[in-house]
Amino acid sequence: MSFYIKLQMTDTSFWHRLILEASKIDYGEPLPDLTDRFLSVWSRHYHRIASIASIQAPLLEIGAGYGVLAAGLAALSNGPVWATEHPSRKYVTKSDYRRFLESRGVGLVLQDLCQGLPFRSKCFQQVYCCDVIEHLPPHLVPRLVSEMARVLVPGGELIISTPNLYRLGNVFRFVMGYSINPPVGTPQFGETWGHIREFTAKEVRSLLESCGFETADCCFERNPYFTADAFGDENIFSKRGAGWINRINRMLRGITPFLGDEMFILFRRKIE
DSSP, X not given: OXXXXXXXXXXXXXXXXXXXXXXTSOOSSOOOOOOHHHHHHHHHHHHHHHHSSOOOSSEEEEOOTTSHHHHHHHHHOSSOEEEEEOTTSGGGGOHXXXXXXXXXXXXXXXXXXXXXXXXXXXXXXXXXXXXXXXXXXXXXXXXXXXXXXXXXXXXXXXXXXXXXXXXXXXXXXXXXXXXXXXXXXXXXXXXXXXXXXXXXXXXXXXXXXXXXXXXEEEEEEOOHHHHHSTTGGGXXXXXXXHHHHHHHHHHTTTTOGGGSSEEEEEEEEOOO
């Protein structure tokens, strides 16, 4: 990897620009308002995912969504990149969405994760499963983990990001007597869902380690949107209250990182 590409990885402006490029695509559904705050938060989010491990191809991203992460990983890698997305999402049939990915060297595969992964065993150096497992029915998560282990080479890396159930906003919710679970009747998008089940870091590590992985790194980051917007109309915090929680979280970051809003965990498949 060239020095220029390595320099890009240390700069959140790379992801800022990529989000703006992707926002020009007609996804067939409303996009979030691209405020300075939104761009800052999600640029930092993608940067954290990309920097938790050296990018190694061939790699797979599960749940491509709007395509930003897959496109960025392809730009920063030196080999083939594949991404999966559910065939029911409207944007997967959009020509400009496909061009956005194909022009950056991303191969898109339409697949329902309930049916497993349509790849041969031991064919990827890395798998990225970012902001996915919280959208799956809990009984399907172990099966997906087993499938990710199958397609990784021994010693290959799995990068998982997912909301932290034990985040500070949820601690406040629980103390105030409210549920910290996503509400029943979570929104549906095509045949996919909003957040169904969230996890603690200990739960994720325990599950992955039982499926042949070892934990290599774990870190937490703040995401102010998880305090204010995680439950939509179910949210109990006013805008001012959410702001105070986010400020407290920022001040406590160095003391209680495990109260961060989202976790980023690097696993390695054990060598048999």
